[in-house]
Amino acid sequence: MEQYHQLLQFLLDDGQYREDRTGVGTYSHFGYQMRFNLQEGFPLLTTKKVHLKSIIHELLWFIAGDTNIRYLVQNGVNIWNEWPFQKWLSDNELDEKLPKYSDEWKKAKKEFVEKIKTDDQFAQKYGELGPVYGKQWRDFNGTDQLKWVTEEIKRNPNSRRLIVSAWNAAEIEEMAKAGLPPCHTMFQFYVRNGKLSCQLYQRSADTFLGVPFNIASYALLTQMVAQGTGLKPGEFVHTFGDVHLYSNHVEQAKELLSRDIKPLPTMKLNPEVKSVFDFKFDDFSLENYDPWPAIKAPVAV
Ligand SMILES: Nc1nc(=O)c2c([nH]1)NC[C@@H]1CN(c3ccc(C(=O)N[C@@H](CCC(=O)O)C(=O)O)cc3)CN21
Numbered sequence: 001m002e003q004y005h006q007l008l009q010f011l012l013d014d015g016q017y018r019e020d021r022t023g024v025g026t027y028s029h030f031g032y033q034m035r036f037n038l039q040e041g042f043p044l045l046t047t048k049k050v051h052l053k054s055i056i057h058e059l060l061w062f063i064a065g066d067t068n069i070r071y072l073v074q075n076g077v078n079i080w081n082e083w084p085f086q087k088w089l090s091d092n093e094l095d096e097k098l099p100k101y102s103d104e105w106k107k108a109k110k111e112f113v114e115k116i117k118t119d120d121q122f123a124q125k126y127g128e129l130g131p132v133y134g135k136q137w138r139d140f141n142g143t144d145q146l147k148w149v150t151e152e153i154k155r156n157p158n159s160r161r162l163i164v165s166a167w168n169a170a171e172i173e174e175m176a177k178a179g180l181p182p183c184h185t186m187f188q189f190y191v192r193n194g195k196l197s198c199q200l201y202q203r204s205a206d207t208f209l210g211v212p213f214n215i216a217s218y219a220l221l222t223q224m225v226a227q228g229t230g231l232k233p234g235e236f237v238h239t240f241g242d243v244h245l246y247s248n249h250v251e252q253a254k255e256l257l258s259r260d261i262k263p264l265p266t267m268k269l270n271p272e273v274k275s276v277f278d279f280k281f282d283d284f285s286l287e288n289y290d291p292w293p294a295i296k297a298p299v300a301v
């Protein structure tokens with residue numbers, strides 16, 4: 001994961017200070033690329049513990065075409081809660097009474113999440129993120145892109161058109177209402193010598209919190225699609241638009257960089273599964289992951 005350390009160091013050294021939508025402020029750069037050879041191990045950061053369970057559940061949730069946070073919170077995944085919660089606050093005119101990140105805000109968020117978990121109707125009404133990733137991957141104006149691409153990889157492996165796009169321009173405004181317009185905007189597959197590579201274009205990247213998740217998630221997706229198409233995983237290429245370090249993550253980034261990198265773990269998939277659509281949580285097992293402890297950092301909403 002030297003590549004990730006180089007990116008963090010680069011943003012600390014050369015990132016330009018820039019105001020942003022969240023009001024937190026970032027050190028940012030436009031245009032950057034990293035490559036990971038998936039034959040060398042599973043690219044999960046070792047210099048802080050990354051919550052792989054969240055990554056697996058989130059990916060299964062995208063693949064299922066789900067866009068409601070209920071499945072996630074029921075499985076202990078809390079990374080998407082802030083956005084529907086914030087929308088619920090503003091729908092109920094509570095957003096001024098409960099300032100973001102205050103103790104009362106945190107308490108109300110906990111209660112909100114509990115209600116999503118236990119109250120079906122409430123979850124249907126307030127747990128919905130809008131037409132985000134899952135919707136676009138499986139039903140982009142009626143097209144099941146993920147199904148198409150997995151079939152096309154087998155039919156026509158030399159194709160240069162093996163693309164899935166989450167950026168549905170006509171629905172961006174609707175996505176912005178409760179969730180966020182997609183950050184991992186589109187990805188492309190490439191087949192050579194029996195190996196499947198994947199490149200992601202990420203328009204906006206929270207380097208400390210989001211990027212370790214995004215790398216692992218697309219590495220895993222590549223492994224799953226490879227298994228489903230009878231190929232071996234090749235490379236994951238991660239291309240960025242606005243790649244940034246939030247100003248309140250600088251100390252955490254320095255702490256992470258002071259740690260020695262350890263050998264990469266291995267991700268084993270249940271070999272019985274023959275389609276990307278059939279994986280269950282128990283089909284994944286991570287071996288030899290021995291990370292440094294987690295480092296807490298606030299998520300900018
Ligand atoms: N500002 C921001 N950064 C992001 O990375 C991000 C968003 N917003 N909005 C949408 C999704 C949600 N994602 C998130 C959100 C939170 C964490 C996070 O808090 N991670 C912690 C703990 C995770 C856990 O234990 O479940 C971490 O230490 O990695 C990570 C990714 C990625 N995306």
Ligand SMILES: O=c1ccn([C@H]2C[C@H](O)[C@@H](COP(=O)(O)O)O2)c(=O)[nH]1
Nearest residue numbers: 021180183184204205206210211214
């Ligand atoms: O998978 C994800 C999702 C989101 N992010 C980060 C990138 C930005 O910091 C925010 C989104 O804010 P915008 O103003 O819409 O760009 O979330 C990420 O890194 N990875």
